[in-house]
Amino acid sequence: MIAFFLRRLVSAVAVLLCVVTITFLLIRIAPGSPFDAERKLPPAVEKQLMAKYNLDGSLWDQYRSYLGKLLSGDLGDSLKYRNRTVAEILSQTLPATMLLGSVALVIAVTGGVVIGVTAAAGQHTWRDAVAMLIALAGISLPTFIIGPILVLIFGLWLKWLPVGGWGSLAALILPAVTLAIPYIAYVARLLRGSMIETLGQDFVRTARAKGLREYVVLYKHALRVAILPVVSYLGPLAAHLLTGSIVVETIFNIPGAGGFFVNSILNRDGFLLGGVVIVYCALLVAFNLIVDCLYSALDRRIRLDG
């Protein structure tokens, strides 16, 4: 267990290092300087700025000093939002992104489980066909189609939910549902497959023979076994939901980290971009690790040797 954990940790650090390096190179290869603005800076000022942020050395020197800073836990300063460090910006914007992501995660898993179980229990009936058609639509349609359509229907025509704003529970519903829909569909498909397999097993027949009610058989006996593939998908799912809200944040004007991600690319704000990428990547790796441990707790037959 510990050996497995350590090996995974080493490979995670290696992946992080690769991603940091590639991001660093990409942002430096791009032409233009972070200090290009509508108003051209005097050359002397620009030179001073370059020196201050350590951008005047060779590529190798810059890379070394950046990595050194990262190792000591310093994400650097933003080049565009002067006098703010990357850590400050992230700590101000990440909570909104995280809240949105966690609500979406709950919606995605519960919605996916209910649809998946319903489809599997009614295999070869119209319920199954409808559920799978909805799932196909959910998977094929990107959030920037679903989001505006939901706003139009529930926000503007029916006027059930607020369209923008941030801070109330009602304002959270539309963005969270928009973010969750593709993953509801994915979880539903995944669960339907494993549920159909599970429902054919002997212990399900036994449970039914005991005269248990159908929903007890489905949700208490069969789901417990059938949920395993969904659990192993929880890691990437959580990471995608917590980091993948760029479009949703744009549509619904949410003050999260996604907007800063896009802006930092446009502004060539290398340190801010690096910070966002590192945090996102670290989340991805961490969730995968947690889920692997959770997996073995749910099913004792799985041993962590890989």
Place this chain on the structure above:
Amino acid sequence: MASAIRFFRQKPLAAVATGVLVVIALASFLGPWLLPASYAMTSPESFAPPSWRHPFGTDLLGRDMFYRVLSGGQISLIVGTAGALVSLVIGTAYGLIAGYMGGRIDNIMMRIVDVLYSVPRLIFILVCINAFNAKLQGLAETLGFDWIVGSSRIVILVLSLGVIEWLTLARIVRGQTLALKNRAFVTAAVALGQTTPVIMWRHILPNLIGVVLIYLTLTIPAVIIDESFLSFLGLGVQSPQASWGSLLADGAGALNPLRIRWWLIVFPAGMMALTLLALNLLGDALRDSTDPKALKHN
């Protein structure tokens, strides 16, 4: 031909999807050409709701939305198909080499794929556009390719989308190659003394074409989504050119509770949704029909 008829008979939904795709493609490529030229121009009729003259309404500048949605479809479809073809060439070659060479080369090549999966695509594409746009324009001007000069941004978009979308295909092709290279006809080719490139090209590649083409129908929607995503954020196709993504962004921007201009969202979203659904339906059906195991579980 006979097998195509049999396939569509077994999967009526796939036949409908193919029909929808043909209609959308024809409309996108012929429509803008058949409509009166004035439809492409700006007019004083700003934000007119759908009517007989403007079936999809007009936008902020009074341009006909029917025309805009069709010509936007043209760009989305071209970018999607061309980007998918680029990714197909790269992914097939990469997976074929990794799978056939095996051993350490395979190991290194697939580790590279693992790492590339975690590179943020958005940054990659933006860097490509920024870094190569001016260069490509200069090159096209000296070579006299006038059509590239105007759309150099789209050309680079296509190339960079193709360059990031090949990873999954490379994995699939590698898996297939691993299974194929131990078959008797490959051993026979080796025994006949044929060189490795000839075996890969003449013996293994023809056996991969089915898988690759099926995957193409699933890559096209992925590239269309990527392109629209970038255009939605204002980073892809630039005005006055339009794609479904940029039209949606315009529509979402014009949303406000006082005047609901639904036609700016519903029509581009509907056309794009139809296309994506049809492509995914067709791809899934094709995959199921070649993989009996997948059919049983789904």
